[in-house]
Amino acid sequence: MDTTKISQFNLDNIISFETQFLNFTKEFFLSDFDDTDIVETESYQLFTDIDAKIINQMKSFILTILNSTTDGSQISEEFSDILPTTDQAVVSEWVKITYYAAVGNNEKFVESVKQLNLRELTADTIKQIIDYSLDMGLIIMARNLSEQGAMLHTENDELQKYHRILSPPKVIRKDLPPYPQAELNVRWLKENRATYQGQWVAIKEGILLASAPSARELVTKFECKKNSKILITRV
Amino acid sequence: MLKYQDDRPFSKGVISCSIRPIHPEINNRIFIQIEVEDFPIEAVLDTGGIYCVLHPVMAEQIGFDQSEAVGTHSQRIRGFSFDGNLFKAKLTIQAEEGSGLLQEVTVFVPDVTEDEWGDLPSFLGLTGCLEFIRFAIDPGNDQFFFSSIGDN
Numbered sequence: 001m002d003t004t005k006i007s008q009f010n011l012d013n014i015i016s017f018e019t020q021f022l023n024f025t026k027e028f029f030l031s032d033f034d035d036t037d038i039v040e041t042e043s044y045q046l047f048t049d050i051d052a053k054i055i056n057q058m059k060s061f062i063l064t065i066l067n068s069t070t071d072g073s074q075i076s077e078e079f080s081d082i083l084p085t086t087d088q089a090v091v092s093e094w095v096k097i098t099y100y101a102a103v104g105n106n107e108k109f110v111e112s113v114k115q116l117n118l119r120e121l122t123a124d125t126i127k128q129i130i131d132y133s134l135d136m137g138l139i140i141m142a143r144n145l146s147e148q149g150a151m152l153h154t155e156n157d158e159l160q161k162y163h164r165i166l167s168p169p170k171v172i173r174k175d176l177p178p179y180p181q182a183e184l185n186v187r188w189l190k191e192n193r194a195t196y197q198g199q200w201v202a203i204k205e206g207i208l209l210a211s212a213p214s215a216r217e218l219v220t221k222f223e224c225k226k227n228s229k230i231l232i233t234r235v
Numbered sequence: 236m237l238k239y240q241d242d243r244p245f246s247k248g249v250i251s252c253s254i255r256p257i258h259p260e261i262n263n264r265i266f267i268q269i270e271v272e273d274f275p276i277e278a279v280l281d282t283g284g285i286y287c288v289l290h291p292v293m294a295e296q297i298g299f300d301q302s303e304a305v306g307t308h309s310q311r312i313r314g315f316s317f318d319g320n321l322f323k324a325k326l327t328i329q330a331e332e333g334s335g336l337l338q339e340v341t342v343f344v345p346d347v348t349e350d351e352w353g354d355l356p357s358f359l360g361l362t363g364c365l366e367f368i369r370f371a372i373d374p375g376n377d378q379f380f381f382s383s384i385g386d387n
Contacts, residue, residue: 165323169363169368171367171385173336174334177335179331182251198258219292219295232293233266233276234258234277
């Protein structure tokens, strides 16, 4: 292997191992190709055609370099965790998942995630995929992954939290007594819209308590409390 | 209350809604009075949206515990991308007539200042928030009819 390229792997500037790893391997294998002839997807296709065994060998080599430095041995633990297994198929899918998340290709991302067997993944890796899903707006996928992840990793507090927060809405009570006075606030907003348009107001049962040009100013001059029935809104 | 043809109730609660623009826009939106963690606010009904999305100053007043959040994620809201945190929170839809609802929903709290948030209000999205609530609007009488989908 060309060790000059390895030495360019700057330990001090590591922000994202996935991105660094992907960029490094793309550069390593595609340096013979004219960049103008390759679009992102084509270069990625070439990359995915590379035997995943080679990727694993590179990973081992990079880990060796990392473990030889004081900072690197800590970083290498995190790096090992990001590529969750030495199984060739999983490594290949993980690289795809990271790439498709980075370029915002929802369809391919979903396809790649479906190829994974979650039982083979660490809690941190499942969490990473959930994070990608959330950032891509794939809420239901994130929800399903968090549920499955929480079942597989009952000891992992973070995954349990993800599952709790992303789980579907739950009706706790459907028999709250009526509050007819709420209508008075709507009436006040209708009647006073022209006068207070754009202003933030605090109103209770149709009575104006305070107004201000911004929410910040309103809450600074008027103490807003829970259970007060004082509605804070912008007209 | 609204009913199905076979007399089963469609809604069990009704509340007045305010149909007005988000100033300074001119297109009307449907504002509903709700309570998040017992804190009364108004939120715009956004059936294309996800979660209950809170105005940052309102979220600050409610006082979410950051240790209860999951990560920092980005959310597209009305064409803009905002970073923020996700929490689970109580959401109450009061009824002026009939029965109100208390739910636990996912809430997005944007990590921005009021200036960065601009004129956007709070939002009530479908997925993660209203997805199990049956609702209907009567714009002629400014009314929002609702019930839980398990309610008949």
